[in-house]
Amino acid sequence: MTDTSSTIRRVTGEELLATAYPLQDYAFGATPVAAAPQADGWRRSLAYREDNVTLVSFTGAEASATAVGIPMRQHVRGRTLPMLGVSGVATHPAARRQGHVARLLTRLHGEMRDSGHVVSTLYPYRMSFYERAGYVGFPKPRSIRLFPDGLHRIRHAEVPGGELSLHRIGTAFDDYHRFIEQLLGERHGFSVPPRRSVTELRDSDSHWVILARQNDEVAGALLYRTNGFGHELQGSRFLSRGLAGRVLLLQWLGLHAEQYSAFTFELPPDGRPDLWYTDIRYTDETKIASPLHSAPMGRVLSVEGLAGISVGSSRVRVEVVDDPFVAGTWVLDGTTGELEVNSVPTRSGGAGSGSGAGSGSGTGSGLPTATLTSHGLAALVYGVLDPAEVALQGYGKIDAEAAQALRTLFPPATPYLFASF
Ligand SMILES: CC(C)(COP(=O)(O)OP(=O)(O)OC[C@H]1O[C@@H](n2cnc3c(N)ncnc32)[C@H](O)[C@@H]1OP(=O)(O)O)[C@@H](O)C(=O)NCCC(=O)NCCS
Secondary structure, eight states: OOOOOEEEEEEOGGGGGGTHHHHHHHHHSOOOOOHHHHHHHHHHHGGGGTTOEEEEEEETTEEEEEEEEEEEEEEETTEEEEEEEEEEEEEOGGGTTSSHHHHHHHHHHHHHHHTTOOEEEEOOSSHHHHHTTTOEEOOOOEEEEEOSTTGGGGTTOOOTTEEEEEEEHHHHHHHHHHHHHHHHTTSTTOEEOOHHHHHHHHHHOOOEEEEEEETTEEEEEEEEEEOOTTSEEEEEEEEESHHHHHHHHHHHHHTTTTTOSEEEEEEOTTOOGGGSSTTOOEEEOOOOBTTTBOOOEEEESOSGGGTTOBOOSOEEEEEEESOTTTOEEEEEEOTTSBOEEEEOOOTTOOOOOEESSSSOOTTOTTSOEEEEEHHHHHHHHHTOSOHHHHHHTTSEEEOHHHHHHHHHHSOOOOOOOOOOO
16 A cells, blocks of 8 residues: 655755756756756856755655755844745645645744744745745835936046956955945845855856955945847846946946947836936836736744844734734834833743843733734735735724834834745
8 A cells, every 4th residue: 555644854965856847947946857867967156055954745655745055144124033044935736735845844843943033934936825824915126127228428437446356256245245244234124045055146147246446445246148249238136225226237338329229127116217317218127927027025923033133113912813923922122222021921831931131021011902914914014015014914903002112113114035945
């Protein structure tokens, strides 16, 4: 008799080549391809993925489904937090719709939360699938196609101390990566994968990077490839710290105005090129469509782990429901400007835990009180929904007083995830 019970365990090294990789290849690749060169490619990639946690669900001896946890870091309201990036989720077609991935996600969330990951993000193939696992949508970064018209207007703009240098990424990776790390410390929502995995970008050496410096400090960077005279320059993320970086990068693109028909790149979701210069011409090609053009999603894995993020001056009691990781009653105190989190003991006497400075805020009775789902909590922490919208979307019950307190505690914000995985 065949054994049809499923077990989940972590897989590493060579075993990935016979379990997780074929499932992911069938799910995401153009298949089939010749087996031997493919196995060589997979083997080469192992070193870059060593930090990842790959869980595989086995039915008997057969690998049925897999999910990967990438240990990343993310900036959330002034603090850099350990973040789980969920990736490589795939089930063999014959094993689909049996709950493999639902179980894998619960296990991955639990293991990664227990090893200190406070938040989690992913790029969904369909939002409602991951909504069930407690995730809420983020705004989508903007895909911009910029045409050369008008770029000459910015050619003579003075940037004191400004300079541009072009490199292959293989030679300028360290400067580029330092800049990314700097943005991680500054920009809400920004995330960076483990260094070992990003060195693949350096080693594949298949991009140009233009670095814009002001007074010797990198202020802007754009990774790109070109695809032939008269075609387009395909940029990756257009990254700038302030005006100097942006103007210098645009001046660089302007030097190609007669070489390419357009420049494509990604801007943060709140990027507004409209007034960059007079006569600008661009199209916003941002698209939301399953399964390829999804906006990212995020969730909280540990409420205590949020202690210390920058918040507004307000106190509120939240009861988080329907979630295995963040359920409980919490007093969230922002009176010092940094979030203090106190768990309210349950009636059965379960110990309440506190984190952050100062003494516990007790049971918080008398404070404005809201009921939130995991999505509601994440929406407020990341700043993507107003409390009134949280309630409207069915992510909580929030009266007017609690809504005001939560609005003050978690002012609106626009997370820019940056890393794609
Ligand atoms: C998307 C994918 C990973 C889902 O894997 P799965 O193991 O089938 O996932 P689950 O079984 O947990 O859930 C799938 C659906 O089956 C339903 N389901 C789960 N157990 C079930 C059962 N016993 N009986 C009937 N339906 C069931 C779930 O409710 C879910 O329903 P939904 O379509 O309404 O969301 C799989 O279809 C796949 O590999 N697709 C291609 C790659 C891909 O898109 N990966 C995701 C990238 S983000």
